[in-house]
Amino acid sequence: MTNMLEVTGLTTTFSKNERAFKVVDNLCLQVKKGESVGIVGESGCGKSVASLSMMRLLSKNGSIEGRIQLDGADLLRYSEKEMQKIRGKEIAMIFQEPMTSLNPVLTIGKQLSEGLEKHEGMNRAQSRQRVVELLTQVGISRANEIYHEYPHRLSGGMRQRVMIAMAIACHPKLLIADEPTTALDVTIQAQILDVMKKIQRELGMSLIMITHDLGVVAETCDRVLVMYAGQVIEAADVRTLLRSPKHPYTVGLIKSTPHNAKGLKRLHSIAGSVPTPDHYPKGCRFAPRCEKVMPICLEQNPPLLDVDQQSECRCWLYRENRESTAVNG
Ligand SMILES: Nc1ncnc2c1ncn2[C@@H]1O[C@H](COP(=O)(O)OP(=O)(O)OP(=O)(O)O)[C@@H](O)[C@H]1O
Ligand SMILES: [Mg+2]
Structure with a gap:
């Protein structure tokens, strides 16, 4: 290796x-x-x-x-x-404090889409589909609903899953x-x-x-x-x-x-x-x-x-x- x-x-x-x-x-x-x-x-x-x-x-x-x-x-x-x-x-990083790395005024969907649109050149529909897949991959069952939520509405464990999804979004x-x-x-x-x-x-x-x-x-x-x-x-x-x-x-x-x-x-x-x-x-x-x-x-x-x-x-x-x-x- x-x-x-x-x-x-x-x-x-x-x-x-x-x-x-x-x-x-x-x-x-x-x-x-x-x-x-x-x-x-x-x-x-x-x-x-x-x-x-x-x-x-x-x-x-x-x-x-x-x-x-x-x-x-x-x-x-x-x-x-x-x-x-x-x-x-x-190279991606999951930071020590999830609340400081998630923007409180943007929905989860918006925050996750940003990187995909910037780095992968996806359009809105493509990035939305990929975000839902990513949220599912990190074990979030109501991915379609969570897409529209703001960070403060999620539990600590859910926020950390979102952070993982964000980190792995671009492989x-x-x-x-x-x-x-x-x-x-x-x-x-x-x-x-x-x-x-x-x-x-x-x-x-x-x-x-x-x-x-x-x-x-x-x-x-x-x-x-x-x-x-x-x-x-x-x-x-x-x-x-x-x-x-x-x-x-x-x-x-x-x-x-x-x-x-x-x-x-x-x-x-x-x-x-x-x-x-x-x-x-x-x-x-x-x-x-x-x-x-x-x-x-x-x-x-x-x-x-x-x-x-x-x-x-x-x-x-x-x-x-x-x-x-x-x-x-
Ligand atoms: N921007 C900075 N300016 C000056 N000193 C700093 C700065 N950031 C960190 N330090 C100092 O660097 C040292 C190491 O800090 P660091 O945050 O890397 O520790 P850590 O091992 O991650 O600790 P923890 O387990 O608490 O997260 C500490 O003494 C800290 O005060
Ligand atoms: Mg530290």
Whole structure:
């Protein structure tokens, strides 16, 4: 399988009060055609900024370095006008807040038709028929009625289905879903993930699933990257990561998922919080919270090391691998 997306050394810097902060630091990521890759990590670790960078949708104070290749084309070389043609058509995104991405004064039908008329050159009758098909495809049973509804009249789960329909309308090669189910209750969440998996299979689409929930990753992904304070700290296929996590942070994340807490009085939590980009520590960014911290961790940030055939990990516990493997970052 060839790579649909190849991100190399993606670094996103925001400037604020004449100071610059690296919010995403040297991210490398490959997604094959039809593959699903999860990006997981606590709030503030740079997941949304990484995905907005890939879409080239940053606010003015943000800048991007590195390379983002979609199906062989370098997205960072495109002008904004060219990117507008790519967004929605080649690469689509489901945003973290569905209500902020749906226009409250336009009907669902109107909003979904827009992209089809713009990117696919359909006329009104063709786009209407296609919108109804799309709404049905994402599991909305009264598609003809929903076509005429306004977003605020729909439940959270329905709105998220509409967002999926909108994202897949033009058959993108890559879909980035940023916490698509966070705001939903567990039953609806499972239904939405099922719809996404089904559609991904049908369209042979590549998927990046951004979430703080390892349960969502286990359900939907082939591979996963764990991010911490702007950096990837572990990367592996999902089974390996869940069965044999390498980084102490990943071990903590797995212990703190509700599934693993059955029978325990309190859910495990990792003490402390993710440092903000203006307060990254000198050594390993996780060291202040790490149960296995060693003197070197406070001095030097470890590179991403190949632990074995299956996992890469940014942790000095695996430093004996350093000499024998290619060092990445
Ligand atoms: N436009 C911006 N200007 C300056 N800093 C920003 C900007 N957008 C995000 N940040 C900072 O970048 C860091 C990463 O934010 P991001 O939204 O990517 O986190 P996240 O991993 O998506 O978190 P969550 O799980 O809460 O969605 C945060 O410290 C945030 O304050
Ligand atoms: Mg986010």
